[in-house]
Amino acid sequence: MNFLLTVLGLLVTGGFWQVAIQETALLLLPALGGVISERSGVVNIAMEGMMLAGAFAAVVCDLAWHNPWLAALAAILAGGFMALIHAVISIRFRADQIISGIAINIFAAGMTVFLLDKIYGVEGIGHVPPNFLLPTLNIPGLNQIPLLGQALFQQNIVVYIAIIVLILTNVVLFRTRLGLRLRAVGEHPQAADTAGINVYALRYGAVITSGLLSGLAGAFLSIGIVNTFVPNMTGGRGYIALAAMIFGKWTPLGATLACLIFGVGTAIYDSNSTLHFSPYLLNMLPYVLTIAVLAGLVGKSVPPAADGIPYEPGSH
Amino acid sequence: MSTETHETSQRISGEPIPFAVEMRHITKTWPGIVADDDVSLQVRKGEILALVGENGAGKSTLMNILYGLLRPDSGEIFINGKHVQLHGPRDAIALGIGMVHQHFMLIPVLSVSENIVLGLEPVRPGDLYDDAAAAKAIRELSERYGLNIDPHARTGDLPVGLQQRVEILKVLYRGADILILDEPTAVLTPQETNDLFKVLRGLLQQGKTIIFITHKLREVLEISDSITVLRRGRVVGHLITKDTNEEEIARSMVGREVVLRVEKKPATPGPVALGVDDLTVKSERGLPAVRNLSFELHAGEILGIAGVEGNGQSELVEAVAGMRPAASGHIYLNGRDITALGARNVRDAGIAHIPEDRRSSGLILNYSIKDNTIFGRQRSGGFSWRSIVLRLAAILEWARRIISDFDVRPPQPDVPVRTLSGGNQQKVIIGRELLSQPTVLLASQPTRGVDIGAIEFIHSQLVAHRDAGAAILLVSAELEEIRSLSDRIAVMYEGRIVSFEPANAPEERLGLLMAGGGRQQEHLSA
Numbered sequence: 090m091n092f093l094l095t096v097l098g099l100l101v102t103g104g105f106w107q108v109a110i111q112e113t114a115l116l117l118l119p120a121l122g123g124v125i126s127e128r129s130g131v132v133n134i135a136m137e138g139m140m141l142a143g144a145f146a147a148v149v150c151d152l153a154w155h156n157p158w159l160a161a162l163a164a165i166l167a168g169g170f171m172a173l174i175h176a177v178i179s180i181r182f183r184a185d186q187i188i189s190g191i192a193i194n195i196f197a198a199g200m201t202v203f204l205l206d207k208i209y210g211v212e213g214i215g216h217v218p219p220n221f222l223l224p225t226l227n228i229p230g231l232n233q234i235p236l237l238g239q240a241l242f243q244q245n246i247v248v249y250i251a252i253i254v255l256i257l258t259n260v261v262l263f264r265t266r267l268g269l270r271l272r273a274v275g276e277h278p279q280a281a282d283t284a285g286i287n288v289y290a291l292r293y294g295a296v297i298t299s300g301l302l303s304g305l306a307g308a309f310l311s312i313g314i315v316n317t318f319v320p321n322m323t324g325g326r327g328y329i330a331l332a333a334m335i336f337g338k339w340t341p342l343g344a345t346l347a348c349l350i351f352g353v354g355t356a357i358y359d360s361n362s363t364l365h366f367s368p369y370l371l372n373m374l375p376y377v378l379t380i381a382v383l384a385g386l387v388g389k390s391v392p393p394a395a396d397g398i399p400y401e402p403g404s405h
Numbered sequence: 406m407s408t409e410t411h412e413t414s415q416r417i418s419g420e421p422i423p424f425a426v427e428m429r430h431i432t433k434t435w436p437g438i439v440a441d442d443d444v445s446l447q448v449r450k451g452e453i454l455a456l457v458g459e460n461g462a463g464k465s466t467l468m469n470i471l472y473g474l475l476r477p478d479s480g481e482i483f484i485n486g487k488h489v490q491l492h493g494p495r496d497a498i499a500l501g502i503g504m505v506h507q508h509f510m511l512i513p514v515l516s517v518s519e520n521i522v523l524g525l526e527p528v529r530p531g532d533l534y535d536d537a538a539a540a541k542a543i544r545e546l547s548e549r550y551g552l553n554i555d556p557h558a559r560t561g562d563l564p565v566g567l568q569q570r571v572e573i574l575k576v577l578y579r580g581a582d583i584l585i586l587d588e589p590t591a592v593l594t595p596q597e598t599n600d601l602f603k604v605l606r607g608l609l610q611q612g613k614t615i616i617f618i619t620h621k622l623r624e625v626l627e628i629s630d631s632i633t634v635l636r637r638g639r640v641v642g643h644l645i646t647k648d649t650n651e652e653e654i655a656r657s658m659v660g661r662e663v664v665l666r667v668e669k670k671p672a673t674p675g676p677v678a679l680g681v682d683d684l685t686v687k688s689e690r691g692l693p694a695v696r697n698l699s700f701e702l703h704a705g706e707i708l709g710i711a712g713v714e715g716n717g718q719s720e721l722v723e724a725v726a727g728m729r730p731a732a733s734g735h736i737y738l739n740g741r742d743i744t745a746l747g748a749r750n751v752r753d754a755g756i757a758h759i760p761e762d763r764r765s766s767g768l769i770l771n772y773s774i775k776d777n778t779i780f781g782r783q784r785s786g787g788f789s790w791r792s793i794v795l796r797l798a799a800i801l802e803w804a805r806r807i808i809s810d811f812d813v814r815p816p817q818p819d820v821p822v823r824t825l826s827g828g829n830q831q832k833v834i835i836g837r838e839l840l841s842q843p844t845v846l847l848a849s850q851p852t853r854g855v856d857i858g859a860i861e862f863i864h865s866q867l868v869a870h871r872d873a874g875a876a877i878l879l880v881s882a883e884l885e886e887i888r889s890l891s892d893r894i895a896v897m898y899e900g901r902i903v904s905f906e907p908a909n910a911p912e913e914r915l916g917l918l919m920a921g922g923g924r925q926q927e928h929l930s931a
Contacts, residue, residue, distance in 0.1 A: 265534055266532050266534050270523070276513075283494050394512075
């Protein structure tokens, strides 16, 4: 009873929602990346590694250049580069996309620690000064709305970007020619090819886009929410984003809902230690829900028909 | 795409109109195989050319080259007299070539209109897909060519005949004047085939040119103007349809005289080999598919099960093979009750099974011919030591025997069966099942998707094993096959055998029984 009251109390607190939305946005960027990649038919479980590479690149560049915008750009490119590797392996060389994804995650974890030691040695990487972090944007007026103001209009700039990306992804995927072709390629690449659509170009574009978004999420984490890089700092968020994508049935809005659920869970844990809410239990939640979805307990979730199947022209 | 004007030989010889399609000296090789060897063909504008040949003769490869999906090693293509280079389907589409593939190139989750316009979508500013414009364009096309379709239906929900209509509209939407149809009737019912032919005749009247790939001789004679016959990658004949007949085409395709009728002596039935008594079997959805069915099958006899597909034939065969449990009733093999033995023991007891779908339940496509020839018998002493270690030499010898006895091509035990043509895949299964000397053979659609040379061979093998004393239960959707092979015919309708007929029962009577006619008793009890 006490527990419920505490949770209810939290749900009407502006600060609580601020944290929840922030965490949601952090998960949403890679989750949308996953939706885009898998809708094109390339399984992407490498968001974790792409985020981590982005987080690392952001801190290194921000410390060197004292410019969060360039640092964020570097992070985006770092994520995009990791995605390019995944794209070449799975599209050009038609390798198993799960294995490629695992390899990239392990590679990113090892490479960032290696470079951390190589560049900064025993002194450590240090902290980014507050004025060189990605800024929080207060929307004047709107931020005074009770509850909503703090939750939605006093947020880091990346949160607003995430919302724009969400809207764009949804429109592009389901309302545009590009989206129709992307979905066609993910469902039946032979059909798309015979209709004169360039399967490879769309798949490369989609996979790299997933890397760009994951890289941005990495920058948001390391020079937005906190101010330094620590090894493996993404802490499984890329996998949670993956779970959100599946839970959301490969749709942008579904993935958003899933990210929001996971974001609220994290915020509950973050905001009040008196709740004795085990963080381990909380970390399990996304995966438990994912298994529930995959087992068909929450309605049928069908991935794109050609998801994970490399395309070879002339094959049926 | 580069095009250059080229005077074709027809112009030089003074004929005013160039061919709509002319392919000259096309050669295409795959590693180890020549798919097309110096193939040339011509099609006049407004004509239907039937491109015929057995499976693996190079028909589809040739058409995929014409559609730009494959690049030839050498050879030239002329469209309306112009020499063209095709670097992909986009080039072919731009030249007015459209292709309806044997396996539909449709995306089930998309709407009819999305499928049709894909690749050439109408858009509003901002790359926004214009669904209303797409639907309008499709309605106009539908009216012009008499192909009714709901643009907003989900494509995957449509019956096969309508899906094919979507494919044809897709080609017409791209402004195709030259239509390639790759075995369009393989998946159609006779009624749907008639509808398709009506559509094709309409298209010809509108000035379209059609290339029609098939190996069904009756259709060739019915629809085409001229015929090009391919055999093992080479052109072996150009025929004019009105001057030829089924026998000549078949001879040309196979390279020798083909016996279109099955030669067999009267059966000499022995004792009852298989007894089915009051059997009821439930379908996937839990509804009774086979209802209180009884029959006896004698050694040395072929009993044909005729019926429209989906009347319980599949479930009956699966139940006898031990793959599907019987809800009630009994199955006896030489008097022994085998109802609940399960597939493995049923097989060991002497029942062989040629399954109706070779790709899903007859073969493991990625495995070699050799490995596929022992499936179901891998535990037997001949092929393994205590069911643990395989006897590879014995397996290889067995595979070689099947390959030579059943003329499997290519004759290489180690190639994956996936790379074989449908007819050769079927020969692997039939060889495996027949050479095990079964007491009872269940043959489900034994010649589905198999070319005529192989059909003749499979039929003669079935008859030979009948003469050697095997009891054969033949299930086929082809009434022709049932009538020519069977010694007795049982007609199945809604899970029951509605009548036993002699082998020479007239086709009309069988058709009536298959459609549920002439069963007064059933009406009373229903």
